[in-house]
Amino acid sequence: xxNLLQQLNAEMSGVIESGWRSLxxxxxxxxxxxxxxxxxDGLIITNAHVAAKRVYRGWGRxxxxxxxxxxxxxxxxxxFMAKVLAFDEENDLAxxxxxxxxxxxxxxxxxxxxxxxxxxxxLGHPWGVHGAATSGIVIGKGTSLPEMPPGRDWIALSLHLxxxxxxxxxxxxxxxxxxxxxxxxxxxxxxAIPVDTVKSFLRxxxxxxxxxxx
Amino acid sequence: MxxxxxxxxxxxxxxxxxxxxxxxxxxxxxxxxxxxxxxSADGLIVTSHHVVERDENITIGLPNGQSASATLVGRDPNTxxxxxxxxDAQLTAPNWAxxxxxxxxxxxxxLGRPGQFVQATLGVVSSLGGDISEDAEAVExxxxxxxxxxxxxxxxxxxxxxxxxxxxMARRSLERAxxxxxRAxxxxKGRGERxxxxxxxxxxxxxxxxxxxxxxxAMYPGFxxxxxxxxxxxxxxxxxxxLMRGISLAIPTPVVRRVVETxxxxxxxxxxxxxxxxxxxxxxxxxxxxxxxETGLLLVSVEPDSPADKGGLLLGDVIIAVxxxxxxTLEELLALLSGNRVGAEVPVLVVRGGQSQELLVTIxxxx
Numbered sequence: 413x414x415n416l417l418q419q420l421n422a423e424m425s426g427v428i429e430s431g432w433r434s435l436x437x438x439x440x441x442x443x444x445x446x447x448x449x450x451x452x453d454g455l456i457i458t459n460a461h462v463a464a465k466r467v468y469r470g471w472g473r474x475x476x477x478x479x480x481x482x483x484x485x486x487x488x489x490x491x492f493m494a495k496v497l498a499f500d501e502e503n504d505l506a507x508x509x510x511x512x513x514x515x516x517x518x519x520x521x522x523x524x525x526x527x528x529x530x531x532x533x534x535l536g537h538p539w540g541v542h543g544a545a546t547s548g549i550v551i552g553k554g555t556s557l558p559e560m561p562p563g564r565d566w567i568a569l570s571l572h573l574x575x576x577x578x579x580x581x582x583x584x585x586x587x588x589x590x591x592x593x594x595x596x597x598x599x600x601x602x603x604a605i606p607v608d609t610v611k612s613f614l615r616x617x618x619x620x621x622x623x624x625x626x
Numbered sequence: 627m628x629x630x631x632x633x634x635x636x637x638x639x640x641x642x643x644x645x646x647x648x649x650x651x652x653x654x655x656x657x658x659x660x661x662x663x664x665x666s667a668d669g670l671i672v673t674s675h676h677v678v679e680r681d682e683n684i685t686i687g688l689p690n691g692q693s694a695s696a697t698l699v700g701r702d703p704n705t706x707x708x709x710x711x712x713x714d715a716q717l718t719a720p721n722w723a724x725x726x727x728x729x730x731x732x733x734x735x736x737l738g739r740p741g742q743f744v745q746a747t748l749g750v751v752s753s754l755g756g757d758i759s760e761d762a763e764a765v766e767x768x769x770x771x772x773x774x775x776x777x778x779x780x781x782x783x784x785x786x787x788x789x790x791x792x793x794x795m796a797r798r799s800l801e802r803a804x805x806x807x808x809r810a811x812x813x814x815k816g817r818g819e820r821x822x823x824x825x826x827x828x829x830x831x832x833x834x835x836x837x838x839x840x841x842x843x844a845m846y847p848g849f850x851x852x853x854x855x856x857x858x859x860x861x862x863x864x865x866x867x868x869l870m871r872g873i874s875l876a877i878p879t880p881v882v883r884r885v886v887e888t889x890x891x892x893x894x895x896x897x898x899x900x901x902x903x904x905x906x907x908x909x910x911x912x913x914x915x916x917x918x919x920e921t922g923l924l925l926v927s928v929e930p931d932s933p934a935d936k937g938g939l940l941l942g943d944v945i946i947a948v949x950x951x952x953x954x955t956l957e958e959l960l961a962l963l964s965g966n967r968v969g970a971e972v973p974v975l976v977v978r979g980g981q982s983q984e985l986l987v988t989i990x991x992x993x
Contacts, residue, residue: 528743
Protein backbone atom coordinates (compact mmCIF):
# COMPACT_ATOMS: atom_id res chain seq x y z
CA UNK A 413 0.00 0.00 0.00
CA UNK A 414 1.58 3.19 -1.15
CA ASN A 415 1.53 6.13 1.20
CA LEU A 416 0.29 9.54 0.13
CA LEU A 417 3.74 10.80 -0.86
CA GLN A 418 4.34 7.76 -3.07
CA GLN A 419 0.96 8.31 -4.65
CA LEU A 420 1.89 11.95 -5.26
CA ASN A 421 5.14 10.86 -6.89
CA ALA A 422 3.33 8.42 -9.16
CA GLU A 423 0.82 11.06 -10.20
CA MET A 424 3.50 13.64 -10.89
CA SER A 425 5.31 11.13 -13.11
CA GLY A 426 2.01 10.62 -14.92
CA VAL A 427 1.69 14.33 -15.66
CA ILE A 428 5.30 14.47 -16.81
CA GLU A 429 4.94 11.47 -19.12
CA SER A 430 1.84 12.84 -20.81
CA GLY A 431 3.49 16.25 -21.10
CA TRP A 432 6.60 14.79 -22.72
CA ARG A 433 4.63 13.69 -25.76
CA SER A 434 3.94 17.28 -26.75
CA LEU A 435 7.39 18.63 -25.92
CA UNK A 436 9.68 19.30 -28.87
CA UNK A 437 13.15 20.71 -29.34
CA UNK A 438 13.47 23.78 -31.54
CA UNK A 439 16.95 24.28 -32.95
CA UNK A 440 17.74 27.62 -34.51
CA UNK A 441 21.09 26.68 -35.95
CA UNK A 442 22.99 28.10 -33.03
CA UNK A 443 21.27 27.02 -29.88
CA UNK A 444 18.10 25.24 -29.06
CA UNK A 445 15.01 25.89 -27.04
CA UNK A 446 11.83 23.99 -26.44
CA UNK A 447 8.47 24.03 -28.12
CA UNK A 448 4.99 22.75 -27.48
CA UNK A 449 2.79 20.85 -29.97
CA UNK A 450 -0.47 22.80 -30.17
CA UNK A 451 -2.25 20.94 -32.92
CA UNK A 452 -1.87 17.36 -34.10
CA ASP A 453 -1.33 18.41 -37.71
CA GLY A 454 1.95 20.11 -37.03
CA LEU A 455 1.27 23.44 -35.31
CA ILE A 456 3.98 24.19 -32.78
CA ILE A 457 4.21 27.08 -30.32
CA THR A 458 7.49 28.43 -29.04
CA ASN A 459 9.01 31.72 -27.91
CA ALA A 460 9.93 34.34 -30.48
CA HIS A 461 13.37 34.51 -28.91
CA VAL A 462 13.84 30.80 -29.61
CA ALA A 463 12.70 31.10 -33.23
CA ALA A 464 14.59 34.31 -33.94
CA LYS A 465 17.43 34.63 -36.40
CA ARG A 466 20.73 35.60 -34.79
CA VAL A 467 22.90 38.18 -36.52
CA TYR A 468 26.24 39.57 -35.48
CA ARG A 469 26.64 43.25 -36.00
CA GLY A 470 29.35 45.15 -34.21
CA TRP A 471 29.43 44.11 -30.61
CA GLY A 472 27.23 41.38 -29.35
CA ARG A 473 24.37 39.40 -30.70
CA UNK A 474 21.11 40.79 -31.98
CA UNK A 475 18.04 39.09 -33.24
CA UNK A 476 16.47 40.06 -36.50
CA UNK A 477 13.12 38.55 -37.42
CA UNK A 478 12.31 34.88 -37.60
CA UNK A 479 14.92 32.34 -38.54
CA UNK A 480 14.37 30.46 -41.80
CA UNK A 481 16.37 27.47 -40.61
CA UNK A 482 14.45 26.09 -37.70
CA UNK A 483 14.68 22.41 -36.97
CA UNK A 484 12.04 20.77 -34.82
CA UNK A 485 12.87 17.46 -33.15
CA UNK A 486 9.93 15.45 -31.84
CA UNK A 487 9.94 13.31 -28.73
CA UNK A 488 10.17 10.20 -30.92
CA UNK A 489 13.36 11.51 -32.51
CA UNK A 490 12.02 12.58 -35.90
CA UNK A 491 13.45 15.83 -37.30
CA PHE A 492 11.48 18.35 -39.37
CA MET A 493 12.34 21.67 -40.93
CA ALA A 494 9.82 24.20 -39.71
CA LYS A 495 8.05 27.04 -41.46
CA VAL A 496 7.32 30.13 -39.39
CA LEU A 497 3.59 30.88 -39.58
CA ALA A 498 3.50 33.79 -37.17
CA PHE A 499 6.15 35.69 -35.28
CA ASP A 500 5.43 38.25 -32.55
CA GLU A 501 8.48 39.64 -30.80
CA GLU A 502 6.42 41.92 -28.57
CA ASN A 503 4.57 38.99 -27.01
CA ASP A 504 7.61 36.72 -27.46
CA LEU A 505 5.56 34.08 -29.28
CA ALA A 506 6.05 32.22 -32.53
CA UNK A 507 3.90 29.67 -34.34
CA UNK A 508 5.70 27.08 -36.43
CA UNK A 509 4.37 24.50 -38.87
CA UNK A 510 5.94 21.15 -39.63
CA UNK A 511 4.78 18.61 -42.18
CA UNK A 512 3.58 15.96 -39.84
CA UNK A 513 0.19 14.54 -38.92
CA UNK A 514 -1.34 12.84 -35.92
CA UNK A 515 1.10 14.29 -33.46
CA UNK A 516 0.41 13.71 -29.77
CA UNK A 517 -1.02 16.81 -28.11
CA UNK A 518 -1.96 17.74 -24.59
CA UNK A 519 -5.20 19.32 -23.55
CA UNK A 520 -5.12 23.10 -23.66
CA UNK A 521 -6.44 24.63 -20.45
CA UNK A 522 -7.40 28.15 -19.46
CA UNK A 523 -5.02 30.47 -17.69
CA UNK A 524 -7.72 32.75 -16.28
CA UNK A 525 -8.53 30.05 -13.70
CA UNK A 526 -4.90 29.85 -12.53
CA UNK A 527 -4.64 30.64 -8.81
CA UNK A 528 -1.59 31.52 -6.70
CA UNK A 529 -0.51 28.50 -4.70
CA UNK A 530 -1.50 25.84 -7.23
CA UNK A 531 0.95 23.16 -8.34
CA UNK A 532 2.62 23.50 -11.74
CA UNK A 533 5.14 21.58 -13.83
CA UNK A 534 7.46 23.00 -16.48
CA LEU A 535 9.13 20.89 -19.18
CA GLY A 536 12.02 21.81 -21.44
CA HIS A 537 15.67 21.19 -22.21
CA PRO A 538 17.57 23.17 -19.53
CA TRP A 539 21.24 23.52 -20.50
CA GLY A 540 20.50 21.04 -23.27
CA VAL A 541 19.29 18.28 -20.96
CA HIS A 542 16.41 16.72 -22.86
CA GLY A 543 12.93 16.64 -21.38
CA ALA A 544 13.86 17.79 -17.91
CA ALA A 545 11.07 18.62 -15.49
CA THR A 546 10.85 21.16 -12.72
CA SER A 547 7.84 21.68 -10.52
CA GLY A 548 6.70 24.30 -8.07
CA ILE A 549 3.75 26.54 -7.50
CA VAL A 550 2.22 29.64 -9.02
CA ILE A 551 3.43 32.75 -7.18
CA GLY A 552 0.91 35.04 -8.82
CA LYS A 553 -0.24 36.32 -12.17
CA GLY A 554 -1.29 39.50 -13.79
CA THR A 555 0.13 42.58 -15.46
CA SER A 556 1.81 44.25 -12.48
CA LEU A 557 4.34 41.86 -10.99
CA PRO A 558 7.55 42.95 -9.25
CA GLU A 559 10.61 42.96 -11.52
CA MET A 560 8.48 42.77 -14.65
CA PRO A 561 7.63 45.61 -17.03
CA PRO A 562 3.93 46.39 -16.64
CA GLY A 563 1.36 45.94 -19.37
CA ARG A 564 1.84 42.29 -20.30
CA ASP A 565 0.18 39.36 -18.65
CA TRP A 566 2.46 36.85 -16.91
CA ILE A 567 2.27 33.84 -14.66
CA ALA A 568 5.01 34.10 -12.02
CA LEU A 569 6.35 30.71 -10.96
CA SER A 570 8.30 29.44 -8.01
CA LEU A 571 10.37 26.80 -9.83
CA HIS A 572 13.71 26.43 -11.54
CA LEU A 573 13.51 27.54 -15.16
CA UNK A 574 16.84 27.62 -16.97
CA UNK A 575 18.09 28.44 -20.47
CA UNK A 576 16.54 25.78 -22.70
CA UNK A 577 13.19 25.77 -20.95
CA UNK A 578 11.99 28.59 -23.20
CA UNK A 579 9.02 27.65 -25.35
CA UNK A 580 8.25 24.51 -23.36
CA UNK A 581 4.89 23.72 -21.81
CA UNK A 582 3.70 24.71 -18.34
CA UNK A 583 1.22 22.15 -17.05
CA UNK A 584 -1.21 22.08 -14.13
CA UNK A 585 -2.08 19.14 -11.89
CA UNK A 586 -4.52 17.82 -14.50
CA UNK A 587 -1.80 17.81 -17.14
CA UNK A 588 -3.44 20.68 -19.02
CA UNK A 589 -1.38 23.32 -20.81
CA UNK A 590 -1.67 26.64 -18.95
CA UNK A 591 1.37 28.53 -20.19
CA UNK A 592 4.59 28.72 -22.21
CA UNK A 593 7.83 28.93 -20.18
CA UNK A 594 9.57 32.13 -21.17
CA UNK A 595 11.95 33.80 -18.77
CA UNK A 596 13.48 34.03 -15.32
CA UNK A 597 14.39 36.87 -12.98
CA UNK A 598 16.29 34.78 -10.48
CA UNK A 599 17.28 31.21 -9.71
CA UNK A 600 13.93 30.41 -8.07
CA UNK A 601 11.57 32.64 -10.01
CA UNK A 602 10.37 31.99 -13.54
CA UNK A 603 7.74 33.50 -15.79
CA ALA A 604 5.40 31.90 -18.29
CA ILE A 605 3.18 33.44 -20.95
CA PRO A 606 -0.41 32.52 -20.01
CA VAL A 607 -2.08 30.14 -22.46
CA ASP A 608 -4.91 32.65 -22.96
CA THR A 609 -2.37 35.05 -24.45
CA VAL A 610 -1.22 32.28 -26.81
CA LYS A 611 -4.81 31.70 -27.89
CA SER A 612 -5.38 35.34 -28.78
CA PHE A 613 -2.00 35.46 -30.53
CA LEU A 614 -3.05 32.52 -32.70
CA ARG A 615 -6.48 33.99 -33.35
CA UNK A 616 -4.94 37.24 -34.48
CA UNK A 617 -2.20 35.70 -36.54
CA UNK A 618 -3.91 32.75 -38.12
CA UNK A 619 -7.60 33.53 -38.21
CA UNK A 620 -10.67 33.30 -36.11
CA UNK A 621 -10.85 29.61 -35.39
CA UNK A 622 -7.22 28.70 -35.11
CA UNK A 623 -6.98 29.37 -31.38
CA UNK A 624 -9.60 26.76 -30.71
CA UNK A 625 -8.56 23.24 -30.07
CA UNK A 626 -10.06 20.67 -32.39
CA MET B 627 -5.66 10.10 -12.92
CA UNK B 628 -4.08 12.61 -10.61
CA UNK B 629 -6.44 12.64 -7.64
CA UNK B 630 -4.02 13.36 -4.83
CA UNK B 631 -1.95 15.84 -6.83
CA UNK B 632 -5.05 17.73 -7.97
CA UNK B 633 -6.38 17.77 -4.42
CA UNK B 634 -3.06 19.01 -2.99
CA UNK B 635 -2.86 21.68 -5.68
CA UNK B 636 -6.43 22.86 -5.05
CA UNK B 637 -5.96 22.87 -1.29
CA UNK B 638 -2.81 24.96 -1.55
CA UNK B 639 -4.55 27.47 -3.81
CA UNK B 640 -7.55 27.57 -1.45
CA UNK B 641 -5.27 28.06 1.55
CA UNK B 642 -3.50 30.95 -0.17
CA UNK B 643 -6.87 32.53 -0.84
CA UNK B 644 -8.08 32.08 2.74
CA UNK B 645 -4.91 33.09 4.55
CA UNK B 646 -4.43 35.84 1.96
CA UNK B 647 -7.45 37.61 3.44
CA UNK B 648 -5.18 38.62 6.33
CA UNK B 649 -2.17 39.61 4.21
CA UNK B 650 -1.89 43.32 3.44
CA UNK B 651 0.39 45.51 1.37
CA UNK B 652 2.67 47.86 3.32
CA UNK B 653 3.75 51.01 1.51
CA UNK B 654 6.41 52.56 3.69
CA UNK B 655 9.52 52.65 1.51
CA UNK B 656 10.53 54.21 -1.76
CA UNK B 657 11.04 51.03 -3.70
CA UNK B 658 8.64 48.16 -4.03
CA UNK B 659 5.90 47.87 -1.38
CA UNK B 660 6.22 44.96 1.06
CA UNK B 661 3.78 42.76 2.94
CA UNK B 662 2.24 42.65 6.38
CA UNK B 663 -0.13 40.45 8.37
CA UNK B 664 -3.18 41.43 10.38
CA UNK B 665 -2.38 40.77 14.04
CA SER B 666 -5.82 41.58 15.39
CA ALA B 667 -9.04 42.74 13.74
CA ASP B 668 -9.01 45.94 15.84
CA GLY B 669 -6.28 47.37 13.62
CA LEU B 670 -2.84 46.01 14.49
CA ILE B 671 -0.61 45.00 11.56
CA VAL B 672 2.71 43.15 11.88
CA THR B 673 5.38 43.63 9.25
CA SER B 674 9.16 43.68 8.84
CA HIS B 675 11.13 46.49 10.46
CA HIS B 676 13.41 46.91 7.45
CA VAL B 677 10.58 47.59 5.00
CA VAL B 678 9.22 50.45 7.11
CA GLU B 679 11.72 53.10 6.04
CA ARG B 680 9.63 56.06 7.11
CA ASP B 681 7.72 56.64 10.34
CA GLU B 682 4.92 58.63 8.77
CA ASN B 683 2.85 58.55 5.63
CA ILE B 684 2.44 54.78 5.75
CA THR B 685 -0.26 53.24 3.58
CA ILE B 686 -1.80 49.79 3.94
CA GLY B 687 -3.31 48.04 0.93
CA LEU B 688 -6.22 45.88 2.02
CA PRO B 689 -7.26 42.58 0.42
CA ASN B 690 -10.49 44.17 -0.86
CA GLY B 691 -8.45 46.60 -2.95
CA GLN B 692 -8.94 49.61 -0.69
CA SER B 693 -6.20 51.56 1.03
CA ALA B 694 -5.92 52.84 4.57
CA SER B 695 -3.37 55.05 6.27
CA ALA B 696 -1.43 53.60 9.18
CA THR B 697 0.64 54.86 12.08
CA LEU B 698 3.79 53.24 13.46
CA VAL B 699 3.30 51.67 16.89
CA GLY B 700 6.93 50.63 17.25
CA ARG B 701 9.76 48.62 15.78
CA ASP B 702 12.28 46.03 16.92
CA PRO B 703 15.38 45.78 14.72
CA ASN B 704 16.54 42.66 16.58
CA THR B 705 13.69 40.54 15.34
CA UNK B 706 13.12 42.73 12.26
CA UNK B 707 9.52 43.34 13.29
CA UNK B 708 7.49 46.53 13.13
CA UNK B 709 3.94 47.02 14.36
CA UNK B 710 1.51 49.36 12.60
CA UNK B 711 -2.01 50.47 13.44
CA UNK B 712 -4.79 51.26 10.99
CA UNK B 713 -8.07 52.90 11.95
CA ASP B 714 -11.52 52.20 10.54
CA ALA B 715 -10.50 49.36 8.25
CA GLN B 716 -12.23 46.05 7.72
CA LEU B 717 -9.58 43.54 8.78
CA THR B 718 -9.66 39.78 9.02
CA ALA B 719 -7.41 38.33 11.72
CA PRO B 720 -5.76 35.03 10.75
CA ASN B 721 -5.23 32.00 12.89
CA TRP B 722 -1.88 32.58 14.64
CA ALA B 723 -0.26 29.40 15.94
CA UNK B 724 2.89 28.52 17.85
CA UNK B 725 5.76 26.57 16.40
CA UNK B 726 6.08 23.77 18.96
CA UNK B 727 4.56 21.16 16.67
CA UNK B 728 6.33 22.37 13.53
CA UNK B 729 8.90 19.85 12.27
CA UNK B 730 11.76 19.91 9.82
CA UNK B 731 10.37 18.74 6.48
CA UNK B 732 6.88 20.18 6.92
CA UNK B 733 5.47 21.91 3.86
CA UNK B 734 5.02 25.64 4.33
CA UNK B 735 3.96 28.55 2.13
CA UNK B 736 5.23 32.10 2.18
CA LEU B 737 2.60 34.67 1.27
CA GLY B 738 2.97 38.24 0.19
CA ARG B 739 1.00 41.10 -1.30
CA PRO B 740 3.48 43.49 -2.92
CA GLY B 741 0.84 44.34 -5.52
CA GLN B 742 -2.93 44.18 -5.49
CA PHE B 743 -3.17 40.41 -5.33
CA VAL B 744 -1.84 37.85 -2.92
CA GLN B 745 1.16 35.80 -4.04
CA ALA B 746 2.71 32.61 -2.73
CA THR B 747 5.82 30.43 -2.77
CA LEU B 748 6.20 26.90 -1.42
CA GLY B 749 8.94 25.25 0.57
CA VAL B 750 9.76 23.04 3.50
CA VAL B 751 10.95 23.80 7.01
CA SER B 752 14.75 23.46 6.79
CA SER B 753 15.58 23.88 10.43
CA LEU B 754 14.17 25.07 13.70
CA GLY B 755 16.55 26.54 16.10
CA GLY B 756 17.96 29.03 18.42
CA ASP B 757 21.56 29.38 17.37
CA ILE B 758 22.42 31.45 14.34
CA SER B 759 26.14 30.84 14.41
CA GLU B 760 26.27 29.15 10.99
CA ASP B 761 27.33 32.34 9.30
CA ALA B 762 30.42 33.84 10.91
CA GLU B 763 29.84 37.23 9.35
CA ALA B 764 26.27 37.37 10.48
CA VAL B 765 27.34 36.52 14.00
CA GLU B 766 29.86 39.31 13.89
CA UNK B 767 27.13 41.72 12.82
CA UNK B 768 24.99 40.56 15.68
CA UNK B 769 27.70 41.22 18.19
CA UNK B 770 28.51 44.62 16.76
CA UNK B 771 24.93 45.67 16.89
CA UNK B 772 24.72 45.04 20.59
CA UNK B 773 27.86 47.02 21.17
CA UNK B 774 29.84 43.98 22.19
CA UNK B 775 33.41 43.73 21.06
CA UNK B 776 33.62 41.44 18.12
CA UNK B 777 36.37 39.06 17.10
CA UNK B 778 36.92 35.59 15.82
CA UNK B 779 36.52 33.27 18.73
CA UNK B 780 40.04 32.04 19.39
CA UNK B 781 41.27 28.85 20.93
CA UNK B 782 41.93 30.02 24.43
CA UNK B 783 44.06 27.68 26.50
CA UNK B 784 42.24 26.29 29.50
CA UNK B 785 42.42 28.27 32.69
CA UNK B 786 45.19 26.82 34.83
CA UNK B 787 44.14 24.92 37.92
CA UNK B 788 44.34 27.20 40.90
CA UNK B 789 43.19 30.16 38.90
CA UNK B 790 44.62 33.59 39.59
CA UNK B 791 47.16 35.08 39.75
CA UNK B 792 47.17 34.41 36.07
CA UNK B 793 50.11 32.55 34.62
CA UNK B 794 51.83 34.33 31.69
CA MET B 795 50.14 32.21 29.06
CA ALA B 796 46.62 33.09 30.17
CA ARG B 797 47.56 36.72 30.63
CA ARG B 798 48.93 36.91 27.10
CA SER B 799 45.78 35.30 25.82
CA LEU B 800 43.68 37.85 27.67
CA GLU B 801 45.74 40.72 26.30
CA ARG B 802 45.47 39.38 22.80
CA ALA B 803 41.73 39.06 23.17
CA UNK B 804 41.50 42.65 24.40
CA UNK B 805 43.51 43.89 21.45
CA UNK B 806 41.37 41.97 19.06
CA UNK B 807 38.26 43.31 20.71
CA UNK B 808 39.51 46.85 20.36
CA ARG B 809 40.38 46.38 16.71
CA ALA B 810 37.02 44.81 16.08
CA UNK B 811 35.28 47.73 17.72
CA UNK B 812 37.12 50.13 15.48
CA UNK B 813 36.18 48.08 12.46
CA UNK B 814 32.61 48.02 13.69
CA LYS B 815 32.54 51.77 14.01
CA GLY B 816 33.50 52.15 10.36
CA ARG B 817 30.99 49.57 9.37
CA GLY B 818 28.24 51.28 11.30
CA GLU B 819 28.86 54.50 9.45
CA ARG B 820 28.72 52.76 6.12
CA UNK B 821 25.49 51.11 7.14
CA UNK B 822 24.00 54.39 8.17
CA UNK B 823 24.40 55.74 4.71
CA UNK B 824 22.92 52.70 3.13
CA UNK B 825 19.78 52.28 5.16
CA UNK B 826 17.62 54.94 6.60
CA UNK B 827 17.50 53.41 10.06
CA UNK B 828 21.26 53.59 10.25
CA UNK B 829 21.33 50.24 11.98
CA UNK B 830 22.09 46.74 10.94
CA UNK B 831 19.39 44.36 9.90
CA UNK B 832 21.05 41.33 11.29
CA UNK B 833 19.19 40.85 14.49
CA UNK B 834 19.56 38.90 17.65
CA UNK B 835 16.79 36.44 18.20
CA UNK B 836 16.74 33.26 20.15
CA UNK B 837 14.25 31.41 17.99
CA UNK B 838 13.67 31.15 14.28
CA UNK B 839 12.22 28.94 11.59
CA UNK B 840 14.47 28.46 8.58
CA UNK B 841 12.76 27.48 5.34
CA UNK B 842 13.64 27.11 1.68
CA UNK B 843 10.70 29.19 0.44
CA ALA B 844 11.72 31.66 -2.25
CA MET B 845 11.42 35.20 -0.97
CA TYR B 846 9.89 36.88 -4.01
CA PRO B 847 10.38 40.69 -4.04
CA GLY B 848 8.04 42.32 -1.55
CA PHE B 849 7.50 39.17 0.51
CA UNK B 850 9.26 40.49 3.61
CA UNK B 851 6.78 41.03 6.41
CA UNK B 852 4.43 38.41 5.04
CA UNK B 853 3.36 35.26 6.86
CA UNK B 854 4.78 31.75 6.93
CA UNK B 855 1.69 29.56 6.58
CA UNK B 856 1.49 25.87 7.48
CA UNK B 857 -0.52 23.13 5.80
CA UNK B 858 -3.53 23.94 7.97
CA UNK B 859 -3.53 27.59 6.94
CA UNK B 860 -2.28 28.74 10.33
CA UNK B 861 0.31 31.49 10.58
CA UNK B 862 3.54 30.23 12.11
CA UNK B 863 5.68 33.34 11.81
CA UNK B 864 6.73 36.44 9.92
CA UNK B 865 9.12 36.01 6.98
CA UNK B 866 12.07 38.29 6.54
CA UNK B 867 14.71 38.20 3.86
CA UNK B 868 16.86 40.63 5.82
CA LEU B 869 17.72 38.64 8.94
CA MET B 870 20.30 36.62 7.12
CA ARG B 871 21.58 36.97 3.61
CA GLY B 872 20.41 34.36 1.18
CA ILE B 873 18.40 32.41 3.71
CA SER B 874 14.69 32.61 4.35
CA LEU B 875 14.08 32.99 8.06
CA ALA B 876 10.79 33.42 9.84
CA ILE B 877 10.35 34.84 13.31
CA PRO B 878 8.03 32.41 15.12
CA THR B 879 4.63 33.52 16.36
CA PRO B 880 5.53 33.38 20.10
CA VAL B 881 8.40 35.82 19.53
CA VAL B 882 6.15 38.01 17.38
CA ARG B 883 3.58 37.99 20.17
CA ARG B 884 6.16 39.07 22.74
CA VAL B 885 7.41 41.87 20.49
CA VAL B 886 3.90 43.08 19.68
CA GLU B 887 2.95 43.15 23.36
CA THR B 888 6.10 45.02 24.38
CA UNK B 889 5.80 47.51 21.54
CA UNK B 890 2.17 48.11 22.39
CA UNK B 891 2.93 48.93 26.01
CA UNK B 892 6.35 50.63 25.69
CA UNK B 893 6.55 51.71 22.04
CA UNK B 894 10.00 50.15 21.79
CA UNK B 895 11.97 47.09 22.85
CA UNK B 896 14.04 47.49 25.98
CA UNK B 897 17.39 45.83 25.53
CA UNK B 898 19.22 44.69 28.63
CA UNK B 899 22.73 46.00 29.23
CA UNK B 900 25.60 44.91 31.47
CA UNK B 901 28.56 46.88 30.14
CA UNK B 902 30.96 44.03 29.58
CA UNK B 903 33.00 42.65 26.74
CA UNK B 904 33.35 38.91 26.91
CA UNK B 905 34.54 35.91 25.00
CA UNK B 906 33.94 32.23 25.55
CA UNK B 907 36.73 30.45 27.38
CA UNK B 908 37.11 26.78 28.15
CA UNK B 909 36.78 25.86 31.78
CA UNK B 910 39.30 23.68 33.57
CA UNK B 911 38.29 20.03 33.83
CA UNK B 912 37.51 20.44 37.52
CA UNK B 913 35.26 23.45 36.98
CA UNK B 914 33.70 21.87 33.91
CA UNK B 915 32.85 18.87 36.04
CA UNK B 916 31.48 21.05 38.83
CA UNK B 917 29.20 23.19 36.63
CA UNK B 918 28.46 20.55 33.98
CA UNK B 919 29.45 22.90 31.16
CA GLU B 920 32.49 23.20 28.92
CA THR B 921 32.85 26.96 28.55
CA GLY B 922 32.13 30.17 30.39
CA LEU B 923 32.39 33.83 29.39
CA LEU B 924 35.73 35.45 30.13
CA LEU B 925 35.38 39.20 30.77
CA VAL B 926 37.84 41.13 28.60
CA SER B 927 36.44 44.55 29.46
CA VAL B 928 34.18 46.11 32.11
CA GLU B 929 32.91 49.63 31.46
CA PRO B 930 33.23 52.00 34.41
CA ASP B 931 29.94 52.79 36.18
CA SER B 932 28.17 50.16 34.14
CA PRO B 933 25.68 47.77 35.76
CA ALA B 934 28.41 45.11 35.76
CA ASP B 935 30.90 47.47 37.42
CA LYS B 936 28.41 48.47 40.07
CA GLY B 937 27.58 44.83 40.68
CA GLY B 938 31.25 44.07 41.34
CA LEU B 939 32.23 42.16 38.21
CA LEU B 940 35.96 42.37 37.47
CA LEU B 941 38.16 41.95 34.44
CA GLY B 942 39.16 38.30 34.18
CA ASP B 943 36.04 36.95 35.85
CA VAL B 944 34.47 34.01 34.03
CA ILE B 945 30.69 34.14 33.98
CA ILE B 946 29.13 30.72 34.43
CA ALA B 947 25.46 31.55 34.83
CA VAL B 948 23.13 34.53 34.91
CA UNK B 949 19.89 34.38 36.82
CA UNK B 950 20.30 30.65 37.25
CA UNK B 951 20.63 30.06 33.49
CA UNK B 952 23.93 28.64 32.26
CA UNK B 953 25.73 30.85 29.75
CA UNK B 954 28.26 29.09 27.56
CA THR B 955 28.34 31.51 24.63
CA LEU B 956 27.74 35.19 23.94
CA GLU B 957 24.59 34.22 22.09
CA GLU B 958 23.13 32.74 25.24
CA LEU B 959 23.96 35.84 27.26
CA LEU B 960 22.50 38.11 24.59
CA ALA B 961 19.35 36.04 24.47
CA LEU B 962 19.00 36.44 28.24
CA LEU B 963 19.39 40.21 27.97
CA SER B 964 16.94 40.61 25.12
CA GLY B 965 14.06 39.16 27.08
CA ASN B 966 12.75 42.43 28.56
CA ARG B 967 14.82 42.11 31.73
CA VAL B 968 15.68 45.76 32.26
CA GLY B 969 15.69 46.69 35.94
CA ALA B 970 15.79 43.13 37.20
CA GLU B 971 18.33 42.30 39.91
CA VAL B 972 19.80 38.96 38.94
CA PRO B 973 22.42 36.70 40.50
CA VAL B 974 25.55 36.27 38.34
CA LEU B 975 27.66 33.20 39.04
CA VAL B 976 31.33 33.81 38.29
CA VAL B 977 34.64 32.04 38.75
CA ARG B 978 37.29 34.32 40.21
CA GLY B 979 40.66 33.03 41.29
CA GLY B 980 39.52 29.47 40.85
CA GLN B 981 36.65 29.99 43.25
CA SER B 982 33.04 30.40 42.27
CA GLN B 983 31.01 33.20 43.77
CA GLU B 984 27.70 34.85 43.18
CA LEU B 985 27.22 38.59 42.63
CA LEU B 986 24.01 40.58 42.31
CA VAL B 987 23.77 42.74 39.21
CA THR B 988 20.89 45.03 38.24
CA ILE B 989 20.40 44.82 34.48
CA UNK B 990 20.51 48.26 32.89
CA UNK B 991 18.96 49.45 29.66
CA UNK B 992 20.94 49.82 26.46
CA UNK B 993 20.45 53.33 25.19
